[in-house]
Amino acid sequence: xxxxxxxxxxxxFTAMGASAAALAACAPAGTPGTAPASxxxxxxxxxxxxxxxxxxxFGYAQKTTYGNLCAPWFYAGSQDLYQRRLAYSGLxxxxxxxxxxxxxxxxxxxxxxxxxxxxxxxxxxxxxDADFTAEDVLFSFLIIGHPDSLWTSPDTLSTMIVGFKEYRxxxxxxxxxxxAPDNFTVVFELTExxxxxxxxxxxxxxxxxxxxxxxxxxxxxxxxxxxxKTEWALETGxxxxxxxxxxxxxxxxxxxxxxxxYYRGEIQLxxxxxxxxxxxxxxxxxxxxxECHVGTIPASEYARFQEMDHVDILLNDGLANxxxxxxxxxxxxxxxxxxxxxxxxxxIVDTFYYGTTSVPGAIFEYGGFGVGPDVPQYSxxxxxxxxxxxxxxxxxxxxxxxxxxxxxxxxxxxxxxxxGYWKEVxxxxxxxxxxxxxxxxxxxxxxTDILYSGQVWGADPSDGVKAYLNVPNKFxxxxxxxxxxxxxxxxxxxxxxxxKQGVYRLQEIGSETAxxxxxxxxxxxxxxxxxxxxxxxxxxALWTRNDWQWENITVEG
Amino acid sequence: xxRYILSRLLWMIPLIFGITIINYGIYALAPGDPVSAxxxxxxxxxxxREDLDARREALGLNQPAPVRYVLWLGxxxxxxxxxxLLFRLPVSQLIARGIGNTIVLVGVALLIxxxxxxxxxxxxxxxxYSRLDYALTAFAFxxxxxxxxxxxxxxxYVLALKLGLLPTGGISSPGDTSLxxxxxxxxxxxxxxxxxxxxxxxxxxxxxxxxxxxxxxVTTARAKGLNERRVIIGHAFRNALLPVITILALRIPAxxxxxxxxxxxxxxxxxxxxxxxATKALDYPLLMGGVLITAVVVLLSNLVADLAYxxxxxxxxxx
Numbered sequence: 023x024x025x026x027x028x029x030x031x032x033x034x035f036t037a038m039g040a041s042a043a044a045l046a047a048c049a050p051a052g053t054p055g056t057a058p059a060s061x062x063x064x065x066x067x068x069x070x071x072x073x074x075x076x077x078x079x080f081g082y083a084q085k086t087t088y089g090n091l092c093a094p095w096f097y098a099g100s101q102d103l104y105q106r107r108l109a110y111s112g113l114x115x116x117x118x119x120x121x122x123x124x125x126x127x128x129x130x131x132x133x134x135x136x137x138x139x140x141x142x143x144x145x146x147x148x149x150x151d152a153d154f155t156a157e158d159v160l161f162s163f164l165i166i167g168h169p170d171s172l173w174t175s176p177d178t179l180s181t182m183i184v185g186f187k188e189y190r191x192x193x194x195x196x197x198x199x200x201x202a203p204d205n206f207t208v209v210f211e212l213t214e215x216x217x218x219x220x221x222x223x224x225x226x227x228x229x230x231x232x233x234x235x236x237x238x239x240x241x242x243x244x245x246x247x248x249x250x251k252t253e254w255a256l257e258t259g260x261x262x263x264x265x266x267x268x269x270x271x272x273x274x275x276x277x278x279x280x281x282x283x284y285y286r287g288e289i290q291l292x293x294x295x296x297x298x299x300x301x302x303x304x305x306x307x308x309x310x311x312x313e314c315h316v317g318t319i320p321a322s323e324y325a326r327f328q329e330m331d332h333v334d335i336l337l338n339d340g341l342a343n344x345x346x347x348x349x350x351x352x353x354x355x356x357x358x359x360x361x362x363x364x365x366x367x368x369x370i371v372d373t374f375y376y377g378t379t380s381v382p383g384a385i386f387e388y389g390g391f392g393v394g395p396d397v398p399q400y401s402x403x404x405x406x407x408x409x410x411x412x413x414x415x416x417x418x419x420x421x422x423x424x425x426x427x428x429x430x431x432x433x434x435x436x437x438x439x440x441x442g443y444w445k446e447v448x449x450x451x452x453x454x455x456x457x458x459x460x461x462x463x464x465x466x467x468x469x470t471d472i473l474y475s476g477q478v479w480g481a482d483p484s485d486g487v488k489a490y491l492n493v494p495n496k497f498x499x500x501x502x503x504x505x506x507x508x509x510x511x512x513x514x515x516x517x518x519x520x521x522k523q524g525v526y527r528l529q530e531i532g533s534e535t536a537x538x539x540x541x542x543x544x545x546x547x548x549x550x551x552x553x554x555x556x557x558x559x560x561x562x563a564l565w566t567r568n569d570w571q572w573e574n575i576t577v578e579g
Numbered sequence: 580x581x582r583y584i585l586s587r588l589l590w591m592i593p594l595i596f597g598i599t600i601i602n603y604g605i606y607a608l609a610p611g612d613p614v615s616a617x618x619x620x621x622x623x624x625x626x627x628r629e630d631l632d633a634r635r636e637a638l639g640l641n642q643p644a645p646v647r648y649v650l651w652l653g654x655x656x657x658x659x660x661x662x663x664l665l666f667r668l669p670v671s672q673l674i675a676r677g678i679g680n681t682i683v684l685v686g687v688a689l690l691i692x693x694x695x696x697x698x699x700x701x702x703x704x705x706x707x708y709s710r711l712d713y714a715l716t717a718f719a720f721x722x723x724x725x726x727x728x729x730x731x732x733x734x735x736y737v738l739a740l741k742l743g744l745l746p747t748g749g750i751s752s753p754g755d756t757s758l759x760x761x762x763x764x765x766x767x768x769x770x771x772x773x774x775x776x777x778x779x780x781x782x783x784x785x786x787x788x789x790x791x792x793x794x795x796x797v798t799t800a801r802a803k804g805l806n807e808r809r810v811i812i813g814h815a816f817r818n819a820l821l822p823v824i825t826i827l828a829l830r831i832p833a834x835x836x837x838x839x840x841x842x843x844x845x846x847x848x849x850x851x852x853x854x855x856x857a858t859k860a861l862d863y864p865l866l867m868g869g870v871l872i873t874a875v876v877v878l879l880s881n882l883v884a885d886l887a888y889x890x891x892x893x894x895x896x897x898x
Contacts, residue, residue: 079753090668250668269754272676273848277754295753304846307735307747314753457609461631 075280075290076577078554081309081317083302090250091259091270105296107570108278109149110228110261113140113159113208114221118559120341121390123221127154127229127262128208133516136215142206147283149266150258152233156202161232163200164189170244178223184211218521219513222482231260264289264572273298287573290556306549309333315551315577316560321376324547334550338560339543343382345477346440346539350500352471353422356414357449358536359400363410364447365440366402371542374436379545385490385532386479386525394526398533407447416448423454425463425470433474440541464497473497476544490538491531498537505531553578580889584882591878598874599652599867606863607644640664651867660871661864665857670868673853678872680750681842681849685834688769692776693827699777700784700823701816707789715781722778727837731771731844738767748846768845772837776830783826787819794818821888828884832877 082105091109113128128140146154165171167179169192180187184199199211212220234254235243243249254260259267264286265278276296280289297314299305306323308314312332319327327335348358367381383393424441441451454470456463463469477490492509494501505528512524532538548560556574635641639650654661660670703715739747745767746752751760791797792815800810839851850869857865 077754247662247668269756271756273852274750275753293754297749297753299748299846300848300852301843301846303732304748304844307740308749308846310740311743311747313747313749465631 075292075575076553076579077293077295078291078316078575078577079295079297079314081297081299081305081314083299083305083318090255091257091267091276105276106228107263108265108276108294108296109259109263109267110230111263112225112228113142114225116222116225119390123225127159131221133215133217136212138210138212138220140208140210142208143285144206146262146285148231148233148262149260149281150231150234151283152231154229154262155205156208157205158229158232159208160197160200160202161236162227162230163197164240165230165235165244165249166227167197168240168244170241178219182212182214182216182220182223184213215514217514217516219482229262234258234260265291265294268293273300284573289572290574290576291572309549309551312551315554316558317549318560319547319549321374321378321545321547324376324378327549332552334552336548336550336560337378338546338548339379340478340546342476342478342544343385343540344542344544345385345475346541347473347475347477347498348537348539349468349471350498350535350537351467354414355535356410357416358539360407360410360414360416360447361444361449362400362536362539363403364407364449365443365539365541367541368402370436370439374439375542375545378547379543382540382543384529385477385538385540386529388479388482388525391522391525394529397526397529400533404443404447411448418448418450421450421452422471424451424472424474425454425456425460426474427457427460428455429453436541437474465495467499470497477538477540491528491535500535500537502531502535551577580886584886587882587885591875591882594878595871595874599655599871600648602870603644603648603651603863603867606861606866607648609861647863651864655867655871660868663857663862663865665860665862665865670864673865674850674868674872677848677850677853680847681835681838681851684765684768684772684841684847684849685831685838687765688773688776688838689827689831689834691769692773692780692830695773696777696780697784697823700781701788701811703781703785704788704792705811715785719778719781722774723782725774726840727771727775728840728844730774731768731841734767734771735844748844750847768841768847771844772834772841775837776834779830780823780826784819784823787822788815791815791819824884824887828881831880832873835873835876 091105111127113126114123114131115126116122117124125143127142127146129143131138131140140159142154142156142159148154163179167186167190169190180190183197185194185197186199188194189197201209201211203209210220210224231254235249235252238248243252249255257267257270259270259276262281262285264281264284266281267276268279269275269277275298278294278296280291280293282289297308299308299314299317302318302320303323305314305317306319306327309317309319310327310330310333324335327333346361348361350358353361371377371379371381383399384397387393424437426437429437437453444451451472464473479490490498491500491502491505493499508524508527512521515521515524546560550558550560555576555578556571558570558575560570632641639647642650651661658671660674662668663670663673666673699715699718703712706712735747738744746764748764748767750764751757752764794815797810797815800814801807805813835851838849839855841847842849842851843855850872853865854869856862857869
């Protein structure tokens with residue numbers, strides 16, 4: 023007769039299993055195949071240091087680290103812009119105020135009609151000591167433009183680079199407009215004589231190591247996100263940037279050590295830890311305790327952090343506003359202008375944003391040109407708003423729809439303020455809460471009347487302007503032919519004055535049409551621990567800038 | 580007993596099947612689609628309707644919900660839970676990455692709350708209406724009344740920021756993966772997660788013990804000359820344990836659910852956070868994978884609780 027399981031047996035089995043599980047679960051985390059990490063960051067810094075630059079902990083609050091190191095697609099969120107640029111480099115980069123471009127892997131470039139030639143740095147090494155050459159650049163653009171790449175940005179390159187569109191559509195195997203006459207020269211043949219917009223687009227991309235990724239063809243490698251499943255993306259993160267990956271624990275941190283062969287200069291930091299925080303308050307707590315040296319904080323924490331002695335606070339607005347958008351199909355221009363006059367943006371900046379940002383002077387600002395002298399300015403004037411509504415024959419019984427995905431507690435106070443301002447002048451607005459239908463309803467010409475979101479206008483007029491002033495088929499359904507012509511002129515111009523005047527005219531159009539009500543510049547409140555030396559200057563939404571000058575940065579203690 | 584366990588395990592299969600159908604139905608009925616949910620407003624603005632449709636087709640979202648469910652089920656029984664729409668990684672990999680951390684957190688919290696709750700409950704019952712009892716009662720009521728996430732914030736503020744005794748959050752110090760460092764980082768989240776369960780168990784143990792201590796067989800045991808320790812542990816406690824086991828089994832799903840908030844407050848990379856992100860993005864494959872795993876955990880914990888009854892009470896036999 024089979025022996026029955028007794029109570030004693032069950033107890034013994036359970037105790038053994040629980041003990042084994044507890045021991046296994048408490049084992050140190052890490053990725054397979056990586057060298058064991060040092061016991062503490064401080065000890066690691068001391069052991070590895072020859073210059074004593076210390077270990078910097080860089081925090082970034084985001085929802086997820088996503089799954090890999092290469093993060094070439096923007097679906098990874100802004101994290102890729104910070105983390106990625108630590109290990110990888112591009113041909114060029116924006117400077118700190120986005121007024122000019124700086125050399126990166128390309129030490130110089132020249133335009134000749136429709137051709138742009140990049141002269142690459144020689145003696146640049148990948149982190150595994152392989153040589154960087156023009157072949158890596160060509161290979162990288164083949165990845166970016168591949169039909170299986172889900173990146174939407176290549177549509178800009180499809181417009182500008184000869185042969186890119188055909189490659190993107192899968193009708194050809196190579197991009198005829200990108201060639202490498204030798205190992206250190208890359209030539210782009212453009213469809214028109216683009217200048218800044220082309221450079222702006224090129225500055226977006228980093229270069230990938232061909233020698234690590236070309237074992238399979240791209241048709242085999244890229245489908246189903248294959249690139250993100252390679253050892254390169256999941257473990258090694260080999261690049262040419264100032265730091266190289268030592269240890270990557272997904273959803274926790276990326277540990278970098280300095281690149282001894284960095285071409286811009288010797289890096290002084292021993293290590294840099296990129297720490298992902300899934301919650302802004304958690305990051306704020308870490309900044310306060312000193313566990314994290316650099317990171318952003320919510321505006322609500324600004325006053326409290328100002329009282330602290332061990333940190334500096336840097337206010338760096340990004341290339342974006344927070345704005346309300348009005349449907350040009352359903353709200354006429356005078357009413358839109360009235361809605362702008364009715365809102366006290368300065369009061370909102372002072373209260374809701376705790377004074378950490380400013381009221382925009384125009385819906386876009388580019389290239390350090392500031393705001394044009396003839397751009398219509400709106401201030402808080404409810405009487406003027408009422409007068410405009412009367413001129414427009416506004417029907418006070420009408421109710422406008424303000425579409426939101428959900429009523430976000432972080433923004434509810436702002437919504438209440440603004441809806442209150444509109445109500446004061448006789449414009450009734452009600453919430454239209456739509457959940458995940460938010461995206462689909464935007465594509466319906468009269469699906470809603472008002473939206474609120476970030477208004478990212480980017481580093482170049484061709485980036486953001488066309489998304490707002492020339493969109494007949496999408497919210498805000500504004501179609502201004504003059505704006506499209508000006509954008510085309512700017513794209514092909516090398517004349518700074520011509521570009522400036524074009525930007526000013528776009529600003530005027532934006533203010534006159536009033537489809538966008540910019541409430542405030544998107545605040546970037548950076549906290550930098552005073553132990554960080556060398557003039558670290560973080561910026562909101564790093565964009566494509568890599569001008570952090572890591573060569574100068576050290577951490578005391 | 581082994582036949583009983585096998586029978587219960589087999590019954591789990593149709594139960595899990597039913598759970599997945601119900602959950603998939605709920606997700607399918609939710610408005611919107613993952614593609615529009617996962618894009619930022621700027622990305623959405625740059626894409627045409629054709630681009631969106633192409634993205635949906637690439638992700639298999641253009642098929643009817645029942646078809647998608649059957650396809651998912653067919654792969655799931657083979658051990659393939661598909662790829663996350665949001666993370667673009669295998670669901671099994673994402674779950675494996677997070678669930679270990681959550682199990683450790685929940686497991687340690689459960690252990691501490693069980694041992695602590697039972698011990699304190701017994702102590703409270705053995706000295707009823709004393710100062711100690713009143714103090715422990717107040718302790719229990721505050722645990723029942725205070726949300727775990729609020730306690731977590733309080734602990735961070737006092738113990739981490741003001742006193743600097745413990746880290747503010749995370750699973751380890753940046754760059755440090757030693758066991759000691761991990762344990763140090765677990766102290767606050769475990770405290771926040773276990774308090775409510777400990778408080779509840781303490782009260783149940785107290786009332787259960789008080790009831791048993793007044794029983795005749797306990798009086799008989801004392802009359803027979805057994806020492807007090809043997810009376811309490813060998814007789815009273817064993818009989819007071821049954822309702823406590825029930826409460827404990829019911830608390831396990833609550834702990835798993837509560838860990839979501841605690842993981843957020845303490846920046847703890849567990850499965851709870853991943854599920855929240857998946858819910859916002861309508862990431863069906865990841866949600867279904869998470870539901871599947873959670874259902875298995877809950878059903879297994881119920882089985883363990885039932886088996887524990889037979890351990891605690893020899894009169895209970897399973898055939």
